């Protein structure tokens with residue numbers, strides 16, 4: 001298994017001494033290499049919390065998050081940084097592109113931390129990813145000169161630049177209209193086929209969830225299989 005989540009729990013303490021929010025009671029999920037999964041569930045059910053913990057952006061209270069057999073929850077600070085930049089790729093609801101950088105420079109941002117990388121090979125990979133998302137002719141543009149759907153496609157290319165095994169997408173279509181949302185999910189499915197990257201996508205839209213290989217729903221702090 002690429003990813004095994006076992007008995008994950010998470011409670012947010014209230015900042016003002018009020019009631020703590022028990023978000024994840026016991027989350028279990030297994031994801032094989034190259035699978036695509038949609039996570040659905042009501043607002044506030046903890047979907048982003050799960051994704052953020054898997055991506056080592058948030059901490060869990062207990063449980064295990066095994067990626068290739070290693071527990072992400074036990075990694076030290078340096079290992080977390082390496083894990084975040086090379087094993088997982090992230091796409092968020094809003095693209096978080098750097099406005100002052102070109103499209104090509106934005107795609108290369110996650111590679112800047114690597115020392116001794118082959119810059120020319122990385123640039124070629126960035127260009128081929130931009131071609132894969134249909135934006136090779138826009139590489140010199142800045143995010144402000146692109147449409148919302150185009151910006152989100154740049155964010156997809158950026159998430160894949162370090163060849164992660166796992167792509168985590170938290171409502172990547174949340175800011176897009178229906179047509180562009182459908183195109184973005186088609187693109188994720190296509191990149192999954194072409195590059196073998198596993199995809200976990202959070203979405204509210206049943207028709208988008210339906211394009212992933214499996215659908216799970218977060219209910220009462222647990223993940224339940226909806227379709228396999």
Ligand SMILES: Nc1ncnc2c1ncn2[C@@H]1O[C@H](COP(=O)(O)OP(=O)(O)OP(=O)(O)O)[C@@H](O)[C@H]1O
Nearest residue numbers: 012013021023041042043044045046047048049050
């Ligand atoms: N840093 C935090 N401190 C306290 N409570 C938090 C924090 N982050 C999230 N929560 C709470 O945890 C619960 C789950 O939040 P989460 O963002 O994971 O939900 P979600 O399923 O992604 O919702 P949505 O569909 O609206 O994005 C919510 O009740 C939220 O208010």
Ligand SMILES: [Mg+2]
Nearest residue numbers: 047048049170
């Ligand atoms: Mg969320």
